[in-house]
Amino acid sequence: MAKSNLAVIVGSNRRDSINRKLAHALARLGAGSFEASFPRIDDLPMFNQDLEGNLPPEAVRFKSEVGSADGVLMVTPEHDRSIPAVLKNAVDWGARPYGKNSWAGKPAFITGTSPGAIGSALAQQQGGGEALRQGGFQASA
Amino acid sequence: MAKSNLAVIVGSNRRDSINRKLAHALARLGAGSFEASFPRIDDLPMFNQDLEGNLPPEAVRFKSEVGSADGVLMVTPEHDRSIPAVLKNAVDWGARPYGKNSWAGKPAFITGTSPGAIGSALAQQQGGGEALRQGGFQASA
Numbered sequence: 001m002a003k004s005n006l007a008v009i010v011g012s013n014r015r016d017s018i019n020r021k022l023a024h025a026l027a028r029l030g031a032g033s034f035e036a037s038f039p040r041i042d043d044l045p046m047f048n049q050d051l052e053g054n055l056p057p058e059a060v061r062f063k064s065e066v067g068s069a070d071g072v073l074m075v076t077p078e079h080d081r082s083i084p085a086v087l088k089n090a091v092d093w094g095a096r097p098y099g100k101n102s103w104a105g106k107p108a109f110i111t112g113t114s115p116g117a118i119g120s121a122l123a124q125q126q127g128g129g130e131a132l133r134q135g136g137f138q139a140s141a
Numbered sequence: 142m143a144k145s146n147l148a149v150i151v152g153s154n155r156r157d158s159i160n161r162k163l164a165h166a167l168a169r170l171g172a173g174s175f176e177a178s179f180p181r182i183d184d185l186p187m188f189n190q191d192l193e194g195n196l197p198p199e200a201v202r203f204k205s206e207v208g209s210a211d212g213v214l215m216v217t218p219e220h221d222r223s224i225p226a227v228l229k230n231a232v233d234w235g236a237r238p239y240g241k242n243s244w245a246g247k248p249a250f251i252t253g254t255s256p257g258a259i260g261s262a263l264a265q266q267q268g269g270g271e272a273l274r275q276g277g278f279q280a281s282a
Contacts, residue, residue, distance in 0.1 A: 013189045046187065047226045048154045079233050082223070085188045089226035 006034045007069035011076025011087035011112065011123070013042040022113050023075040036073075039065040041090040052097040059093045063102040066094050071107040077114055078123030147175045148210035152217025152228035152253065152264070154183040163254050164216040177214075180206040182231040193238040200234045204243040207235050212248040218255055219264030 008027055010020045027036035044058050045051070051059075066072065076087050083091070094102040110124045149168055151161045168177035185199050186192070192200075207213065217228050224232070235243040251265045 013187065014191050042187070042189075046154065046183070046230070047220070048183075050155050079188070080236050082229070085226055085230035085233050088223070088229045089187070092220050092226050095221050 004034045004070040005068070006030070006036050006071050006073050007066050008036050008038050008073045008075060009041060009066075009087070009090060010038065011041075011074060011084050013084075013086045017077075018115075019075045019077050019112055022111075023073075026073070026075065026111075034070075037065060037069065039090075041086055044089055044093055047089050047092040047096070049096070055097075062090065062093055063100070066102040066106070069106065072103070072109070074108070074110040074112075076110065076112040076123050078112065078121075081122045083123045145175045145211040146209070147171075147177050147212050147214050148207050149177050149179050149214045149216060150182060150207075150228070150231060151179065152182075152215060152225050154225075154227045158218075159256075160216045160218050160253055163252075164214075167214070167216065167252075175211075178206060178210065180231075182227055185230055185234055188230050188233040188237070190237070196238075203231065203234055204241070207243040207247070210247065213244070213250070215249070215251040215253075217251065217253040217264050219253065219262075222263045224264045 006027075008023050010017060010023045012019045014020075023038070027038075030036070039062055041062065044062060045056050055063075074083075074087065076083055079085070082088075091103075112124060147168075149164050151158060151164045153160045155161075164179070168179075171177070180203055182203065185203060186197050196204075215224075215228065217224055220226070223229075232244075253265055
């Protein structure tokens with residue numbers, strides 16, 4: 001049986017992101033069980049409903065990458081007690097336009113890290129909740 | 142006594158945003174009690190911690206506009222059960238860099254509308270919660 005493809009989405013646009021390092025480490029750990037792809041999100045324009053009639057090419061590419069995956073893993077820091085704007089933007093592009101929800105039916109998982117003791121617990125709760133409500137299901141780790 | 146200045150932040154970048162119309166209607170209704178300003182958020186670059194050492198001019202301007210206000214009113218739609226990416230981005234810029242939190246100590250209010258019956262209740266809960274945790278206090282309307 002072919003291995004499942006997991007779209008690993010890193011919720012940070014920092015050059016030295018520790019969550020990107022964690023994401024790649026997780027992909028290496030799971031290499032025997034799944035293939036990992038890393039859809040880029042830092043070049044997505046800010047979501048604007050006015051753009052839905054003529055989707056930006058970056059959004060078309062991102063939605064295609066998510067759509068072709070068997071599942072989604074978000075690895076994210078926490079900004080101001082929720083997911084960073086760059087990841088919220090990817091969530092919004094994935095969910096739209098109406099009827100073209102790239103998250104629908106996908107198993108979605110969320111994890112993350114930070115230098116502090118609380119990790120990114122609240123971002124995981126919020127981001128995971130959003131993925132869940134978009135039609136996937138969620139396990140926090 | 143001089144009227145208070147309320148920074149009214151519209152959480153939509155749509156040209157025909159009904160929340161922008163609501164925001165201006167609220168400002169007109171309250172004109173006897175407060176002065177309203179409308180800090181722009183749709184030109185803010187995506188928040189990136191790597192930019193904190195040399196803040197983009199749009200972020201400097203936005204933080205100055207928020208910082209000089211006596212209070213904040215967010216008027217926002219709801220995207221995927223939380224505030225739109227464009228507003229999350231403004232929240233993140235306002236809160237950073239560390240020690241330069243433009244929201245600190247400001248009374249913050251949140252409201253919004255949508256064509257649906259639920260309005261933007263969940264976005265209000267989340268966005269208001271973020272403002273609250275940033276050091277202001279919150280009343281949902």
